[in-house]
Amino acid sequence: MNTIRRIVALAAVCSALISTSVFAKEYKIILIHGFQPQQLISDGDVTQSGQAYWQGYWNALSDERIDWPSYERIEGKIATDYVWPKLKSFSQSNLCEPGCIFVTHSTGDLVARYIIENQATWLENAGLSPLNIVATFDIAGAGGGSELADLAVSVAQNTEAWTFAIEAALEAWLGGDLTDEMGVLHDLKVNNARQLAALPDARIPRLRFVGDASDYLGVTSPFIQGNDDGVVGSHSACGGNRQGRYGSCSDRIDFNGKSTSQSDAVSGFMPYHYPMLMSDKYSHGSLLEPINKGKVTAASSSEQLMFGENISFNTYTTTSGWWLWKSNYVYVSGSNNDSMSELIYAAMPN
Template sequence: MNIIKRVTAIAALGLTLCSTAAYSKEHKIVLIHGFQPQQLIADGDVTASGQDYWKGYWNDLSDARIDWPSYERIEGKIATDYVWPKLKAFSESNFCDPGCIFVTHSTGDLVARYIIDNQETWLENAGLAPLNIVATFDIAGAGGGSELADLAVSVAQGTESWTFIIEAALEAWLGGDLGDEMGVLHDLKVNNARQLAPLPDARIPRLRFVGDATEYLGVTSPFIQGNDDGVVGTHSSCGGNRQARFGSCSTQLAFNGKISYQGNAVSGFMPYHYPMLMGEKYSHGSLLEPWQAGKVTAVSNQENTLSGESIHFNTYTKTSGWWIWKSNYLYVENSASDSMSTLIYDAIPN
């Protein structure tokens, strides 16, 4: 491809480097947003919605986004009309030659898994080179589905009785009345999500970042199995290989950083899914924001990308209490002042 065509392809794709910080990273950062319930009510502009989704912190630090509409299905128009054109342009412009890191939030985790499972075949069939995806950073990942989607679809289909509590939960989550348009909610049902591209051949590490603070004044949490961030349960956000009432991503560490045996922790993970950080006071949405919501603990303080670079978090241990009430806590350095998103971004290799 000559230089004019390459510049044209990049411009058409909208790969604008929005800040000098993005230039300093070794790999390209690609954002994949989550479910946007307002799109089930009014379609709106997909690109504008995608930009607005990340405006709190990540948008100006990224190199590209893959925007998609919540009123469509992943295996349908999301893949053909929104994902494929981006992947094609990435390949044609050699965008991922330095290595791409996908930063996902919520349902973006599921979209990324579908991309990972299919991108090599799609691009090779088009006579193009597959993308060099070296890792995904999955924030509040919904790759294991959300019980709220099961509830919403069941209510819409008349298989779940309508109650005041259910109405309050769904209206809080969706931001309004439940309509006829379900779109990606079908894909977000727990069983459906777990059957969508569950075992990609690619060995791309999927690094997980998890919160445990509820949203919507707690009205959604009774419908979600195990600990949750107000939208997805720990079984999903940790990358667990099954749905259950899990209380931590680690058998040795509580969400608040306490070093102690956790009998209700996730006992098995989906292939190449690695929990990294947990934050007791971070909710589904606040994980993306620039403000600090509480100290963070590290399930694992180091993992490597597919190309071998280290994703590392410095940690320290603090002792609290006295005598038989004494406990040890593990925290990530700077988590008392920096947001979870800041900690994640700072860990991306320069």
């Protein structure tokens, strides 16, 4: 009986080791979540909220998270009370010695940019080694701000007239009534976001993953410039260097994969920002989930990480229509089955 138990225990250990080797990645994965509107109503536990944010897919695949409260400001307590202790811990434990990839969502993109701008100076001043960040994977990035934040702050400050359309948009996004607590919404205003750590010295590649659907039946879209995912416009998610009414991250391919000239594409990007995957089937929230919403296309199928290693996606071309109405569509292999997040994780170096 003892022999049987030992065999079963050994089998369990072997299974765990095999599982770990299958899913382990070359670089450590650190998650930075986005804006959580419920925290403007009830503070709650920041760590629990951070875990719940990523529970659908990424939490089990990550090595660490940086959790922060939406009721604070990035240059204030978010940096001093939440980001700094984590950076210090990562450095002391040599977590990023093999290299770290930040996976961000929404406002996490803006928080990551502030970290990239400051982490080396902060850690060196504390007698610690800077983190070896090889890239960020920015999903639905809000580094360029969101017009919805401008709208919310304007309404709260009584500089915007209240209408039924505005009420519907803000309630859909915030999940309830607007409160006096603004917190990180001030940082998310388009002009404020674009001025925050706008030009970090570090040449860390910022790879962008972008959706063009909405969870809110389109009620937020009239207030967002250009194509949007229900929360941020393509000018922000693609990494554009200015606000604008853009229709694609690429001048040669549409969000739906159609290969054709895009006259309204983002024409200039923030330094080291590289759009990769796009889809007209994924919204701001569904980009994080392990649920396939439809095919994905590539603004760029290959980009380099900090030290020259490639991240790449296989693509294929299909034709639809006939004669003068024939069009080519470019899709990422596997995107008819795998979700956007699953495609992103699979592309990370093993």
